Amino acid sequence: MRNDEKFKHVAVWExxxxxxxxxxxxxxxxxxxxxxxxxSYK
Structure with missing residues (x-):
């Protein structure tokens, strides 16, 4: 299951x-x- 609270961001390497x-x-x-x-995509 995904963790939206921890991964609710975008990231980039500069x-x-x-x-x-x-x-x-x-x-x-x-x-x-x-x-x-x-x-749900079922």
Missing amino acids: YQGVGNKPERGIEPLEFENVELAVR
């Missing part, structure tokens, strides 16, 4: 140049017009 570790950026997803819901 290049920091040759020899440097990439930096991870996270932005939370905010739902203003719809509620987050579980679907």
